[in-house]
Structures are given as C-alpha cells and as structure tokens.
Amino acid sequence: MNKQSEQAVYDRQGFGKNLELAPPAGLLIVDFINGFADPEVFGGGNIRPAVEKTGKLLALARKRGWLVSYTRVVYAGDGSDANVFTDKVPGCLDFTETSELSQVVPELPPEPGDLIIRKQFPSAFFGTHLASALAMKGIRTLFITGATTSGCVRASAVDAMCHGFKPVIVEDCVGDRSVQQHEANLFDLKMKYTEVMRLEEVEALTSL
Amino acid sequence: MNKQSEQAVYDRQGFGKNLELAPPAGLLIVDFINGFADPEVFGGGNIRPAVEKTGKLLALARKRGWLVSYTRVVYAGDGSDANVFTDKVPGCLDFTETSELSQVVPELPPEPGDLIIRKQFPSAFFGTHLASALAMKGIRTLFITGATTSGCVRASAVDAMCHGFKPVIVEDCVGDRSVQQHEANLFDLKMKYTEVMRLEEVEALTSL
Amino acid sequence: MNKQSEQAVYDRQGFGKNLELAPPAGLLIVDFINGFADPEVFGGGNIRPAVEKTGKLLALARKRGWLVSYTRVVYAGDGSDANVFTDKVPGCLDFTETSELSQVVPELPPEPGDLIIRKQFPSAFFGTHLASALAMKGIRTLFITGATTSGCVRASAVDAMCHGFKPVIVEDCVGDRSVQQHEANLFDLKMKYTEVMRLEEVEALTSL
C-alpha cells in the first residue's frame, strides 16, 4: 500500500485531529548532549541541523518566558543502575555525571533555574520528577525538541501526552541517526499523539 | 540511505543487543478487542492474522502456566475521562465498559484469574496497576502481542522495559492497520527496547 | 515529650510552612463509599459526621465550578488483582464494581462529568489516571475529603503533593475509624505535606 492510500485509512478512522494549544507553555530539550551530537557515538543523520535550529527555539522560549527543561542521560558508572535498556544498548552506561558525553551541547547552554532532568530510560518522564514539575507550574503545552526522534523524543512525547500535557514536536528541531526512522516516527506522532510543527509555525503562534 | 547501510550505523553504535530471558514469564495481549479487529473501526492491515496466531501463543501460555494479562480500552462514556489522546483520536471515546467495541475478541477468551487491565492511554502500564501486578509475582520476561504495533503495542513494550521487565515482541502475533508502520516500529523495538521473535521461536524456548 | 515541646522541635526545624493556594481548584472525595461509612465493615469513629460535612463542601465545589472527583475501591472479584494491600486487609476484595459496599454514599451523589476513579491501593493516584486528569485541566489546588484520614486520605494527600498539586485537607470532612490515628495523621499532614483547614475556612476563601 502506498503512502497516500495509507493516509486515507487514518483519515477515515478519525486519527490525527489537532490539539487546542493553551498557555502556559514549556520547552523540553531531549538529550541534546554531546554523545548524541557526535556521529561516532550516538549521533548522525539529521541531528546536527536540529541542534542548530533548536538554538533559535530556545531563544524564543527565553524571550516568551516558557519554562525550559533539559534531559541528560546519566548513569552511576559502577553498573548499579544498569537496566533492560542498557542491556539492549550498553553504550548508554558510559554516560555519567561527569563524562563529556553527557554534558549539554555548548550551543544550547542551560541557565540557572532551568530544569535539568537526569534520566536512565528513553522517556524524560520515566523515573523522574518532570511531570510533577510541569504540573506544579500548571504547564499545558510542551514544545519538544531533541534526539532521537525515533527514541527518546518519541518516548517523551507519548508520556507528555499521557501525563496530560499537549505535546508539540518541532519537526526541524528533532533529529535522528536514521532519517527513515525519523520520518516514520513523525508520522505516528502526528497521527496519534502530538502536534507536529515547523519552527516558523511555532514562531508565528502569538497566544503562547 | 538504504536499509543495509542504516543497519550498519546501528551495529557500529552498539544497538540491538540480545536480552537474557529469565523465568517466570507472562503474556500481555494488548487491545485485541473487537474495535481493533474491525477494519471499519480501528483495524485493518495485518491485524487479523495476528489475532489468529495469538490463539496459538495463548494456548502455549496456559500450558506453561504463564501469567496471562489482557488490555481493554475503556472510557467512562460521559466524557469525564477524555484526555489529550482522545483529542487526537476522538473515536476512542466510544470504547466503554459495555460497548461491543471494547470486548476481547471471541478467539482469545479470558479465563477467571487472568488480569484484565482497563486503560485510557496507549501503554498498558500508564495509569494502571499492571507493573505492580507483574512485580508482585516476580515476572521477569513479558511476551507481548496485540494491536497496534505502531501504537499501543510499542508504547506498552517501551514501558515494560522501563518498569524492569524483559519484553519480547512476538512479531507474527502483533499487527497494525499500516504494514509500513508495523515494519518501521519493529525495527525501533528490536534495535532499542525488546527482543523480537516469531511464534515458532517462542515455542522452541524451553527455559520459560 | 509532651505535645507542646514536640511542636517546638518542628517549629525550630522549619516544618509546617503555609502553601500559597492558587486557582483552579479541584475537590477529591476519597472512598466515601458505603463500606467505609458502615461501622460493621470499614467505618466507625468520626467518619459519619465527615460525610455530612462533605455534603456542604460538595455543594460549594459545584457552585464554584471546581473539578469534582471521587474514588471508589474496586477489585475484579475473581482474585486476579489481589495485591500486597489485600494481603494485609483481605476484606478489601469484597469491594467490586457492583457490590453495595463500593457505591458512593447516597449523601454525595456524583453527577455526569465528575471523575470517578477506581482504585486498588490506598492512594487515589497509584495505578490510576487521576494525576493526568488534574494536570490536563491545569488544576493547582486540591481540596481533599474522605476516609480514612490515616489511610487512603493521607496516602492520596501525600501523592497529590508529590504530583505537584497543593493539597488542602478539610479536617472536619475527613474521618477515621480511630480518632487517635485521625489526630496523629493530621499532625503529620500539617507539618509536612498539606494545608489543613476547617470547612468554614474553605468557605471563606474567595480567590478559589
């Protein structure tokens, strides 16, 4: 079945409705840390351009006063918190509090007061206090950028929706080592879980 | 980039290692309910053959004494539990406790003592007591079947892994309205989150 | 050590600060179901008067347009969802979807659109979608009533706080089979987790 007739099935079954975005908004930057920007580690594909575009989105977020949050992959370093995910992808265990791999990329510097979430799983929400922090501030809409689209971005977006926040994937601000998987996952996200917008569309939103 | 060179990237970065499966095992049947078996509602694609294959897997699970659990999509019917997911896919709200849509398909009858999880989100684990029930019984490995591969099956598999269980997707027992999305999601699952096995491989496992 | 010198320790260590309550507000009525109102089942103590006072609070909530939510204890009836809690208190397993024990008391009738949370654990939040539903509506302050103060009310209040909501225990609207445990738990709640107010104080709040 080709892409067009496939879309027709989703349309006929009523998927892909739009979310009514409401303030206040937050920005979540998923795993834009050195190890995911480096093609020799977990990077590649369209991740680098997504980092650059996210610089503009971050500036917008600060200008509008959105809550800014980042995730970092951080393991203990002694194997004590190895888990099923690290059984599948053992290289994750090299990401420790002080390793270069796990520092936020220099292009997107955190500021004091930003929320820094250390995580050991794909989703920014699993085993962390992110949902609590967003709910406490009454956040309704969550713009999501980062890497990878088919991994931690998707897992975080699905969980954002489950926790009651309206997720918006900024599609030119998310990237993946595999451009094919990037595209396939954007399709699922748009049909079932989130809004998908380009940076310029986000810039044009005046109500948030 | 073609599929082959893409796989090479994942291999080089160390993705897709195997999980060491350990007993005791459980079986999770995700949303094999009438509404997902019917192409006029949320079904289509390769869902029907997956239901049929799951009948064999269910028989195996009962023979081996695995904990059997099912999910059903169940909303209140008065809109009180509408959520961001139903904003994207409003048709979900028709699935209520007594609607025909939300009953387990007749081919896979639950038995007394099976765990029936009512859910309002993609993942079988979100907002439910499934993780607790599995942990209480010391379950280590969770075979997962159901619909759809790109939706509730994937979300449940990712969460299974996060909660500490080793997920095994039985690939001919999961289905999707879109065979393309089915394939794309199996790739992500295999590379990052789960084992992916065919029914006959599961039948050949003697240690579980 | 007597109560007065004990309070001095908490004061000196900086416990018991006040929460700044913010709109919008919600009301959570915990387990005011027949089985907890009946001294022959799980009732007794000061539960009955708390039910009556809650009638007034519920009227206030409806007048002000607060989100109203109820919990009911509901188990499957076939033992499939027995858990560690029911190992400690086996009588819980008699509370099923259709049992008289598990219906909301007639004095506090739910209306269409109220959130009805079925739970298998002390906290209204554990294994349920309550936190998600509150976050989706941007709820900031949660008034809590119900039974028992030392059990499901406390567990729900602690979780409300953890999930980012400002909990207010309405002290003459919560009750317990043991008045001693009611008092001891109100002390913990006030020092560490929630506001504690009387109904007339809540009525006097004009900002919510």
Next chain:
Amino acid sequence: MNKQSEQAVYDRQGFGKNLELAPPAGLLIVDFINGFADPEVFGGGNIRPAVEKTGKLLALARKRGWLVSYTRVVYAGDGSDANVFTDKVPGCLDFTETSELSQVVPELPPEPGDLIIRKQFPSAFFGTHLASALAMKGIRTLFITGATTSGCVRASAVDAMCHGFKPVIVEDCVGDRSVQQHEANLFDLKMKYTEVMRLEEVEALTSL
C-alpha cells in the same frame, strides 16, 4: 477510646494480617544522611539509635547477598526543582549533591554496586527508578530502615507495597524526631501496609 479497644476495632474489621515473605530480598535505607542524624537539622528523637542498629542489619544484608539501596535527599541548589514539599519544609533545599547534609552517614558506608537513589519527595519511589530496579531483579521482599518513621520511611513503605513488594519495617532500625509520631505511624503501617519486625526477628529468618 483507649488503645486496647481501638485495636479491637481493627481486629474485628480484619486488618493487620501477616505477609508471606518470599525471596529474593532487598534492603532499603531511607535518608540516613547527615542532615537527618543531626538534631540541629532534621534529626532528634530515636534516630541515632536506629542508625546504630541499622549497621547490624546492613552487615546481615551484605552477608546474605540482599540488594542494598540507599536514598539521599538531593536538590539542584538553584531552586529549579523546588516543589510543594519544599514549600512546606524549605530546609530541604539545602540538601544538594555536594552538601555535607546529604551524604550518607559514615556508620553505613555504601559499597560499589549499591543502588543510590536521589530523591526530592518523601517516598523513595516517587520520581525515581527504584521500583524498576527492584522489579528487574525480581525482588519480592523489601526490608526498610531509616528516617523518619512518620515521613519518608512511611511514604516509602506504602509505595513499596503499592509497587508489589512486601515491605518489612525493622522497627528498631527506623527513627523519628518525634517518638509519639514514630509510634502512631508504626501502628498504621502494621495494621495496613507492612510487616513490622525487630532486628533480632529479621536475623532469625532463615528463608531470606
């Protein structure tokens, strides 16, 4: 009503049944960090003797090969993760990764491979990956020690039970700034949520 007739109510209503403890076991040491051992900060009451007794329990745990886990209260230090709990108890915010207050007491030294859980809420399970880590290892029984009985110990014990683990409070290994609240909370825990045993009873268990 006196204590005796109160106990009769709980007995008649069927509370306080025993849990069947099953291997494998783990040990959870809650917040035995300098700030909770110091009466000038959050300590006092019977916390000091509980630390000393826990030394013996820890030795037993290591001898028997139980999974050992610790919690530490750790906030970011810039106010970014202030929450409703720190609104009630602002002094918590002084506990940071490097502050003396938040280091495990010298009497109970962690070893490489022990699980160290950083938390921002009362429960060791809230916003952390503890439940996942225990489930992954198939832990069935969790011995709990630490401070305070009426605070983080109780919250952790209730959540342990909810997550499907059988909690055992080792009563001479838990302490509280208030001995009255210690006693009141042990009563609730014993009646509804956990086993309560003395260290010598734990030492006598041969099956774990």
